[in-house]
Amino acid sequence: MVKNITVSYGKGRLPTLTLDQEQKLKDMWAHFLNYCGSLPPNLKTTVSTLTQHSADTKQKKNGSSWFGRGKVEVIEDTPEMEFAAFKEAIKELPGDQVLKVTLQMVRFDHPDSLMLRFLRARKWNVKNALIMIGKTIHWRVTEGHPDKLLQTGEIGAIENKYDDFMLQLRSGKGYIYGYDLNGRPVVHIHSDLHNPKAQELKSVQDFTIYLLETGRLLLKDPVDTATVFFDLSKFGLSNMDYGVVKFLIACFEGYYPETLGLMIIHKAPWVFSGIWNIIKNWMDPFVAQKIVFTKSYEDLLKYFPPEYIEKEHGGSDDYQYKYIEPPAGESAKINDNATREKIFLQQEELQQEFIEATIEWIKSSDKNTNQTSQARKNEISARSADLYWISDEYVRARSMIDRTGVLESFNKLHSTWVVSEPK
Numbered sequence: 001m002v003k004n005i006t007v008s009y010g011k012g013r014l015p016t017l018t019l020d021q022e023q024k025l026k027d028m029w030a031h032f033l034n035y036c037g038s039l040p041p042n043l044k045t046t047v048s049t050l051t052q053h054s055a056d057t058k059q060k061k062n063g064s065s066w067f068g069r070g071k072v073e074v075i076e077d078t079p080e081m082e083f084a085a086f087k088e089a090i091k092e093l094p095g096d097q098v099l100k101v102t103l104q105m106v107r108f109d110h111p112d113s114l115m116l117r118f119l120r121a122r123k124w125n126v127k128n129a130l131i132m133i134g135k136t137i138h139w140r141v142t143e144g145h146p147d148k149l150l151q152t153g154e155i156g157a158i159e160n161k162y163d164d165f166m167l168q169l170r171s172g173k174g175y176i177y178g179y180d181l182n183g184r185p186v187v188h189i190h191s192d193l194h195n196p197k198a199q200e201l202k203s204v205q206d207f208t209i210y211l212l213e214t215g216r217l218l219l220k221d222p223v224d225t226a227t228v229f230f231d232l233s234k235f236g237l238s239n240m241d242y243g244v245v246k247f248l249i250a251c252f253e254g255y256y257p258e259t260l261g262l263m264i265i266h267k268a269p270w271v272f273s274g275i276w277n278i279i280k281n282w283m284d285p286f287v288a289q290k291i292v293f294t295k296s297y298e299d300l301l302k303y304f305p306p307e308y309i310e311k312e313h314g315g316s317d318d319y320q321y322k323y324i325e326p327p328a329g330e331s332a333k334i335n336d337n338a339t340r341e342k343i344f345l346q347q348e349e350l351q352q353e354f355i356e357a358t359i360e361w362i363k364s365s366d367k368n369t370n371q372t373s374q375a376r377k378n379e380i381s382a383r384s385a386d387l388y389w390i391s392d393e394y395v396r397a398r399s400m401i402d403r404t405g406v407l408e409s410f411n412k413l414h415s416t417w418v419v420s421e422p423k
Contacts, residue, residue, distance in 0.1 A: 005416070014378075017116075031082055033355060040359070090134035093141060101137050104147045108385040112377065117258040118130075120257070121253075121258050135254065136257075155331050158326070172321040181303060183413065184226050187226055187228045189230045195238070218401070218406070226260065229264045235271075235272065245279055245282075249287070262291075264292055297315065300313060300315070324403045334394065343387065357377045361377060
């Protein structure tokens, strides 16, 4: 394993926020906590005065000027509009449920980092970011059920005879292995191993969610995105599944924003050009710009260390995926409800501490108080991350990244990183 990779924080992350970006983060938190009922009852102020609101604007053209040129009318997203948009997007789920789902969604991340993903994805428009996270939370509760997928895991799928889901894992069509030159974990997709008629779409969607959620366990700031490597060297039209592609786009653009760092499409055959002309029109340009096409070993060297380029593509990696069945008793702690509940109560206490620190941070009107409040948030977040890893065996059934040592190897990799100072 290559060591001493130099990594750095990208723009719009906690250490690199501009004053305006930090204010938008405060605005977003204020609306979120207000909806959840977490603002103190004795705080006699509205969200619009609690935050020093930096309103998002959009331009509307009015074509009625004397000289035939449209006047530009500035339309402001007021705090009231932002809050109403969030309330509509989340479909009025109870505030306590929203907090619980968000706690599960954060896992070991800094809660600010989660909010920032949505703000960056919506180009720092608070209203649009609130709509996006509201829809994501609602999706996690009513459709995606990622936390249930992780808790049930592979052993649960076997016991429940969810054969279509296990087919995805056993086929080798998608797995996590290795990292790129930027330290990002790599999700390998072998499209030739996919038969659209072999399973229901729902099972492939569940498998996609499962890959994304387990892949998140390999991320650690400042590396907060993954690379997806599509091997199309043996792809044929019979492998094409537009339903899966649409869902994957929905995940990267909506449910898991700012998770995709790079997508490599390798050795696409000529028949793929027509397919690509269709697919690219479904994609947000911001996501589409993260996609590159490669054809040769030399192309791949721009993105991967040679030891993580497969031999069939010219590299030295002889790794071959083979699914390892879960051994008996591997996930025994999943059934320890008492311990899980005890840890969850501790997590809720830390979440409340973080909320209190966040309110002080939102209210801060001077640099010193602002920095002190942020430092307290960071310290609480670090304790929460430690507690998550204690809880991991009680909330997540063991998976291939545990059995193959991938998770352990990434933890070792993180310890060798050289983190450059933010500019």
